[in-house]
Amino acid sequence: MNLQAGKMDHFAALDGSPIEVGADIDQLKVEHILQRDRDVWHVFPQHPFLRIDADLLRKRIAELTSFPVFSSALIVQNVSGKDFGSRLIGSLAGGGVNAGFGPGSQVFVDGKANAKTRFLFNANAPLITGGTPWCADSFNVIYVDGTDLFQHKYGELIVVDKRSRTSSKWFDFTPLLDLRDRYCRDYFSLGKDSAPNLPVLEALLDDIFVQNRLSLTAAEEYHRRVSPTMVSNDYEAPVLTKYCRPTHDSSGQPKIEVSFALLHYETALRELDAIKKESSAGNLDEAFRHGVYCLVAVAASIEAVANKLVFLQQGQHPDHRDKRTPLKKLNDSAAALATAKGATYTPLCQGDGMFDALDSVRVIRNSFMHAKELESDIDPTTLASTILTDVNEGNCRNYLQQLRLAVEHVFTQFSDLGAPIVTKKNVTWFGEIEVP
Structure with missing residues (x-):
């Protein structure tokens, strides 16, 4: 331009x-x-x-x-102008609107620029x-x-x-x-x-x-x-969704990371919106179905947040051999990252609302995923299964609120790490959908 x-x-x-x-x-x-x-x-x-x-x-x-x-100007590389602009605006809102940029994105040039994908950014x-x-x-x-x-x-x-x-x-x-x-x-x-x-x-x-x-x-x-030893990594800008961020592997080859924490969080928000609509219309079957998948998405989001912190701390992603719960992984990794910076970390603890709500989400989700048709109690108030109560509108709203508060609690202790989801109450990015 x-x-x-x-x-x-x-x-x-x-x-x-x-x-x-x-x-x-x-x-x-x-x-x-x-x-x-x-x-x-x-x-x-x-x-x-x-x-x-x-x-x-x-x-x-x-x-x-x-x-x-x-x-x-600054030279920007490796992404399209559209993707750079949307992520820049998202960062000004505090992060979490999209996947943003990671430390491996190499978007701001330091050395020789990507000859195929570069442009000048003028503030x-x-x-x-x-x-x-x-x-x-x-x-x-x-x-x-x-x-x-x-x-x-x-x-x-x-x-x-x-x-x-x-x-x-x-x-x-x-x-x-x-x-x-x-x-x-x-x-x-x-x-x-x-x-x-x-x-x-x-x-x-x-x-x-x-x-x-x-x-x-x-x-x-x-x-x-x-400059004599500097070389460029020339490639076309990758196609990114809002849930994708560019990165590179150890050999310098371009890769794409997917922010599953954000994807699952937004899925849970949409499911809560569907629960509200179906409940108000008296569609108990549909409200129950959306409630189950709202809880599953909340559980997946907090696990993705924990796994990302493990990766940042250890340099490799956790696999099936890591038997820790998501909250245990999150607290352990955050504490280690803080120690490495000479700081202290205040963990999420059993007994507070954030920890207890998200740990209960883990337990309930596991019962769903094991696909065992175990009997459940009858709620004396609703006369329906207690599982239906676990995933009703009020409880799902609380799960989402505690997820947001937990992520805020952790990432406000790390100014150099962008939160993977929106944690600020005053940021509107999801249209008219309720964000607890």
Whole structure:
């Protein structure tokens, strides 16, 4: 998608017209020239007091083949733009809306990018006036080598005088960013009708581009040093459902993980919705059937959560030889993960509502799955089987609520692990269906 810089809130051409930035490598070429060449920038008497020589910019772009650039974008790979966008939005909601990305997804490029599936992610348009496209700094640096793209981790963001800036062991950005902050303080922060000292701005811009040249030279040298052994893993973006996340095996081959915790949780929610509809219509047979499968799905979801934690802790999935209950696996693995981080874990304990409800779900589910037609008691209130009571609307609602609370209890203790299901009450993602 092409991005344009308009007159009102973007750096514009000398005549005030928008600058066509383009996409992919075209955008990176524009950004590089704007960081490298002082003569492309002109001081202008109207806010933000800088404009771009568009003709000179286009001429210089045509000459570029290999170059470093501190882009406003990040290179994303291995997934389609649609899948990346939906998972990014889901993460802003706290996770659990979809399968998200795992540690093995390698979606944000670190090294040489997937040549078949890559794109630039811009949180903001490249020439927005709140940014500094005339300043060669970032915590990431991109290198363009013909049609190949590389992205390197180049520093960390720190805060100085309430403004974020890059700190890097590869280049001292301090002089450059001090100059950047002068522009922001003495020019950008002025009102639209202000008349600043433009000759001083000319000199400030001269000093900025002296530092830019040093910064780009250091970035070029860094890339030449680290890139010779870098190779890309080139493949087409896989087709993902909302329950799928991309990953890679130990040899680097692309794979797909399925978040069964999420799939079973949403299935249980749909079954609860069906229980409510069938019960209100007096369809006891259908309400019972949906109740059984609601409970089965809740049991499967908590077991999937536990198995995922086992995998994160041990590096391999549990199999039939692991005889622990789901809650035992969950607590053991979470405690080990916390210990490895030098932290403590507060477990789910027998006697609290979350533990007791989910453990009862395990016991009842096992009786269903063994498919033994064992006799059950008659509920004295309903005169129906106690199994029907176990899976009625009220109990299924409680199972789902305790599942959500249990997952929240565990994953709020691990800020680096996204919850596999939605745990926040204020997130609406499932339409009008009730989420206990």
